[in-house]
Amino acid sequence: MTYEPNMSVLEIAITYVCNVSCNNCLALSPQAPTKRDQDMTLEDIERFLAESVACNYPWTWLKLHGGEPTLHRQLMEICHALTAYKTASNPAVRLSLVSNDTNRKRVEEVLAAGFDPQLSYKAVGSSAISYVPVNVSPKDIGVSADSGCFIPRDCGISLNNLGFWPCSPSAAAARVFDYEAPVKHVQDLTPERLKVLYSHCDHCGFAIRQERTTQQMSSPTWATKLAAYNLKGKNTAEAQNQSVKT
Numbered sequence: 001m002t003y004e005p006n007m008s009v010l011e012i013a014i015t016y017v018c019n020v021s022c023n024n025c026l027a028l029s030p031q032a033p034t035k036r037d038q039d040m041t042l043e044d045i046e047r048f049l050a051e052s053v054a055c056n057y058p059w060t061w062l063k064l065h066g067g068e069p070t071l072h073r074q075l076m077e078i079c080h081a082l083t084a085y086k087t088a089s090n091p092a093v094r095l096s097l098v099s100n101d102t103n104r105k106r107v108e109e110v111l112a113a114g115f116d117p118q119l120s121y122k123a124v125g126s127s128a129i130s131y132v133p134v135n136v137s138p139k140d141i142g143v144s145a146d147s148g149c150f151i152p153r154d155c156g157i158s159l160n161n162l163g164f165w166p167c168s169p170s171a172a173a174a175r176v177f178d179y180e181a182p183v184k185h186v187q188d189l190t191p192e193r194l195k196v197l198y199s200h201c202d203h204c205g206f207a208i209r210q211e212r213t214t215q216q217m218s219s220p221t222w223a224t225k226l227a228a229y230n231l232k233g234k235n236t237a238e239a240q241n242q243s244v245k246t
Contacts, residue, residue: 009156146205
C-alpha cells in the first residue's frame with residue numbers, strides 16, 4: 001500500500017529554531033540545531049502565496065510550523081500575508097499555528113490576526129513529552145518502508161526554505177541528508193513528484209509505527225548523519241569566529 005499525500009493541506013516550516021529540546025523531535029530542532037539563516041523569509045511566503053493565486057491552487061488548510069514558529073522574527077508579517085491571502089483569494093482556507101505554547105502572548109497575537117483558535121495546536125514544550133523515535137531507520141533494522149505513512153495523508157505536505165516535501169519529517173531531514181526538494185514551485189505540485197521522496201521512508205521511524213518514548217533513539221544511519229551535520233555546523237561556526245577575530 002502506498003499512502004497518497006494530502007495535496008490541499010500544507011505545513012509551512014518557517015523556522016527550525018526552537019526554545020525547548022524534546023527528544024525525538026520530528027523537526028530535528030534539538031538533534032540538528034540550525035540558525036536563523038535557514039528560516040523562511042517574508043519574501044518566501046509572499047512568493048508562495050503569489051504562485052498559489054496565479055494557479056488558483058485549492059489549499060484548504062495552511063499551518064505555520066517549526067521548530068517553534070513564534071520565535072520567527074517576521075512572524076506577524078507572515079501571519080498578515082496569510083490572512084490577506086485568505087481575505088482576497090481563498091476565504092475558505094483554514095489558518096492555524098503549531099506551537100509549543102511557551103510564548104502565550106505571541107500566540108494570542110497570531111490568533112487575533114485571524115488564525116482560528118480552535119485549530120491551534122497546543123503542546124506545552126517539554127523534554128518529557130513522548131514522541132515516535134523518528135531517528136530510527138527501518139532500513140537499519142531490516143525493514144522495507146518506501147511507500148509513505150499516515151503523515152502525508154493525515155497531516156498534509158510540507159514547505160520549508162528549500163521547497164515542497166511529501167511530509168514535515170522529510171522536510172526536516174533534508175537538512176541532514178542533503179536532499180534536493182522534489183518540487184520548488186506551487187504550479188509544479190503533483191503527488192507523483194512528491195512521492196519521489198518516499199525513498200526517505202526507509203530512514204523514518206514513523207514508517208514502522210514504533211511506540212512513543214521519552215528516550216532519544218538514533219539508529220546507525222541517523223547517528224552517522226547527525227554527527228556529520230553537527231560537525232559541519234561546528235566547523236562553520238569556528239571558521240566564522242576566526243574570521244571575525246582576524
